[in-house]
Amino acid sequence: MGRLGIPSTRENDVQTCTIIEQDDTKWFVEGTVPGRRHGNVNHGFRITASICHTKTRFQECLIFDNPVYGRVLVLDGIVQLSTFDEYIYHEMLVHPVMFAHPNPRRVVIIGGGDGGTLREVLRHDPEEVVMIDIDEEFVKIAAEHLPSLSNGAFQDPRVRLLCEDASQALKQYEDLFDVAIIDCNDAIGTSEILFEDDFYATVSRALKTDGLCAVQTGSALDLDFLDQTRERIQRQLGATADFRMTIPVYHCGEYIFIAAGRGLDPLGPDVNLLKQRQAQRNISTKYWSPEIHHASQIQRPVTPLSCRSVS
Structure with a gap:
């Protein structure tokens, strides 16, 4: 548990963005959000274009395009925003x-x-x-x-x-x-x-x-x-x-x-x-x-x- 009483989603403070391939299509799977959803719910996004995937000194950053949400930003495996909303x-x-x-x-x-x-x-x-x-x-x-x-x-x-x-x-x-x-x-x-x-x-x-x-x-x-x-x-x-x-x-x-x-x-x-x-x-x-x-x-x-x- 984290200091705030929510499950930690990190192992040694490193989070892997989960990307899977299915029928020649790449998907990002968000299954590591904190709180009661952690380990219980997955949230999938089809990747039509991979824009950036890198690790900074502090976090893992993934940016990709999706047909519904436009450009999506993910940090440490958790969706932060999309240009759609x-x-x-x-x-x-x-x-x-x-x-x-x-x-x-x-x-x-x-x-x-x-x-x-x-x-x-x-x-x-x-x-x-x-x-x-x-x-x-x-x-x-x-x-x-x-x-x-x-x-x-x-x-x-x-x-x-x-x-x-x-x-x-x-x-x-x-x-x-x-x-x-x-x-x-x-x-x-x-x-x-x-x-x-x-x-x-x-x-x-x-x-x-x-x-x-x-x-x-x-x-x-x-x-x-x-x-x-x-x-x-x-x-x-x-x-x-x-x-x-x-x-x-x-x-x-x-x-x-x-x-x-x-x-x-x-x-x-x-x-x-x-x-x-x-x-x-x-x-x-x-x-x-x-x-x-x-x-x-x-x-x-x-x-x-x-x-x-x-x-």
């Missing part, structure tokens, strides 16, 4: 907290090496964005093979990219950022520490008193893990709000992001004020909307099908 992920991670804040001038992004989160943050016209991602080689790979994700964002002069360990690099900042967005991988390997109390305390110190934080949390199937993570966030960052969405490329489809804040309400303002801010900032979106913002906060009741841990 990545806008849902990035809009719902970024815009709830950015629009909830009346004036997000300074933003820090933890992870997000593909550039999609940075792309969406820059649409709010901040003064400064600090992005901390440990894997410089992956940032370059994504920029080359997934250019629509960053869309030139790394060349923006307002962006400062630090290719360092975020758990340490963030400690140099105190009472500086209006918004923090944690866009890291699942809670295994080098990302595991980014889901712990100590790191959330570091994020809290880096935020201003009215700062907001968004956290990529995980699958809606893993309610025990979500509860544990939410409690840790609340201890260090204040009140929380869950945002639920469906991202088709992911193993279970439904994902949960958590927003948190002390001075500002992480639920965000009402629909009318959200519409006003969206118009003032001249931001058009494909998925997020003021109505979706609040509708996604409605969580279904816990039932036997809600996938609490079972023996």
Whole structure:
């Protein structure tokens, strides 16, 4: 078990992307996601073109094309995004907290090496964005093979990219950022520490008193893990709000992001004020909307099908 109570999917911190051949067709099989699906469910993707398969210092990276999802990114055997639906992920991670804040001038992004989160943050016209991602080689790979994700964002002069360990690099900042967005991988390997109390305390110190934080949390199937993570966030960052969405490329489809804040309400303002801010900032979106913002906060009741841990 990992330190967060979810099964580790790594052996000596190395994950092999599983590719099989069937009738002269290559398939990527995602069977190693963390949580209760590990070892119980496989998720297959036909590979029509293999774009990149390499190991960086920190992770194994696979990029391929698929007839349904377009270009697909896999890190350490786990699907991270597809060009078909990545806008849902990035809009719902970024815009709830950015629009909830009346004036997000300074933003820090933890992870997000593909550039999609940075792309969406820059649409709010901040003064400064600090992005901390440990894997410089992956940032370059994504920029080359997934250019629509960053869309030139790394060349923006307002962006400062630090290719360092975020758990340490963030400690140099105190009472500086209006918004923090944690866009890291699942809670295994080098990302595991980014889901712990100590790191959330570091994020809290880096935020201003009215700062907001968004956290990529995980699958809606893993309610025990979500509860544990939410409690840790609340201890260090204040009140929380869950945002639920469906991202088709992911193993279970439904994902949960958590927003948190002390001075500002992480639920965000009402629909009318959200519409006003969206118009003032001249931001058009494909998925997020003021109505979706609040509708996604409605969580279904816990039932036997809600996938609490079972023996």
